Amino acid sequence: MNIVTGSDHAGFDLKHSLVEFLEGQGHTVNDKGTLAKERCDYPDYAAAVARAVMAGEADLGILVCGTGIGMAMSANKIAGIRAAVVSDVFSARATREHNDANVLCLGERVVGVGLAQDIVSAFVGAQFEGGRHQGRIDKMMALEG
Ligand code: RB5
Numbered sequence: 515m516n517i518v519t520g521s522d523h524a525g526f527d528l529k530h531s532l533v534e535f536l537e538g539q540g541h542t543v544n545d546k547g548t549l550a551k552e553r554c555d556y557p558d559y560a561a562a563v564a565r566a567v568m569a570g571e572a573d574l575g576i577l578v579c580g581t582g583i584g585m586a587m588s589a590n591k592i593a594g595i596r597a598a599v600v601s602d603v604f605s606a607r608a609t610r611e612h613n614d615a616n617v618l619c620l621g622e623r624v625v626g627v628g629l630a631q632d633i634v635s636a637f638v639g640a641q642f643e644g645g646r647h648q649g650r651i652d653k654m655m656a657l658e659g
Contacts, residue, residue: 516573517542517572517573518543518545519543520546520559520560521556521559522556522579525556525577526551528622528625547559556584559585560585561591563576564617567616568593574616574638576618577597580621596615596617596654599621601625601629607639611641614651618633
């Protein structure tokens, strides 16, 4: 899979380890930054990843900040993005299968590396189930106006 990643300074270390993890699993990763641990603003990286996903540069996006929350709020401002903050494996799978999430948001201050790897594996490995969920996604996306 082609995956685009991004983080702010607070998510830098976890993102770096997840990029290595994903590449080790055979995925192609395009990291949009931040590239150093200097303080920066998470909306800049959320926008870069969200726009890359919507441009078809990647199948899925992964964003990391301190909590994952600011990244999700920002990414969801980009039309077509369904970004989910996840801190457990069940939700990681469910948000792909039911919500057709296209961006996963993680908090480095919330989850450890091992759990984050399991969350990412579940997210990347799951598929949207369609069916009864498609109409709900259509209603959700119609809310964008
Ligand atoms: C940075 O201190 C922190 O606010 C940011 O990484 C994120 O957690 C915001 O949602």
